[in-house]
Amino acid sequence: MNEHNSALNDTEHMNVPTASLVSRVLIVTAVDVEKEAILRGLGDKAADMFDVIAAGVGPASAAAGTAAALALAAASASRLKAPAVASAPDLATAQGATAPEQPDAAQASAASTAPGLLAGTGLTSAYTLVVSAGIGGGFPGVADVGSLVVADAMVAADLGSQAPDGFLSVDELGFGSSRVAADAALAVRLRDALKRAGHAVSGGTAVTVSTATGTAETAAELLRRVPDAAAEGMEGFGVATAAQQFGVPALELRGISNAVGPRDRDAWRIKDALDALQAASSILREVLTS
């Protein structure tokens, strides 16, 4: 650790619990076509368990959109459970009205132990799982076009510094961590269920980049940095970082649209990737609740 580490970096090593009971899920895509594919897969009753948002392309939009959704949902859930003790009700009480209901003991206790950005706010998360989902590049030999990747970890593969001897990650620089682990138990469950349903699915690391890879050299360099890289996207680490800072477990799910390597936009099979994403979404409820 060094002096540049901010308070937010305290959450890097936070022990985010495994989502043993998944009750409400936030799914974050980059663009609307991904969101629509997922909603088609989830079916008519999606809204009783899932919220799906399109937060924009890239790690910054993904993190900002996810954090905003998590914060708004926590504040809204808290308002529904117990009115806050604020100045207006206090004035009303002083004038003879009934005192506002206090949070019950369980809620107060949960609030006092709330992790990360919710610590000390009196709020608890409304979500028990956050999923970064979308199309992505697949590393050749690991994740073919049209297949799925359910990641074991989300890594910001270009977060760091160039140096004469090569790339230095933020971890090596002492500025934090470029890796967020996925919820291991849920990742395995989802992969197993997808395999049983007849889908090609891989594990490994989903790398997040701000510039999509377009050369064989960059693909090779990414594999040097992240030897178990399976998929490349532009949002996973941002979504997972926001989830981690709210103490919520995360997953990343990618339908593979193209190979990571020399840029060949005409070869991208976006419909196949969206179809895979829709198929995976159609079994999500069962995987997360049974």
Ligand SMILES: O=C(O)c1cccc(C(=O)CC[C@H]2O[C@@H](n3cnc4c(=O)[nH]cnc43)[C@H](O)[C@@H]2O)c1
């Ligand atoms: O047309 C292009 O060459 C091009 C260059 C960069 C990005 C795009 C997108 O359409 C990105 C949108 C979306 O797709 C994900 N994605 C899909 N394949 C990859 C990839 O090989 N590397 C990184 N990201 C990929 C990404 O998560 C974006 O949200 C088009």
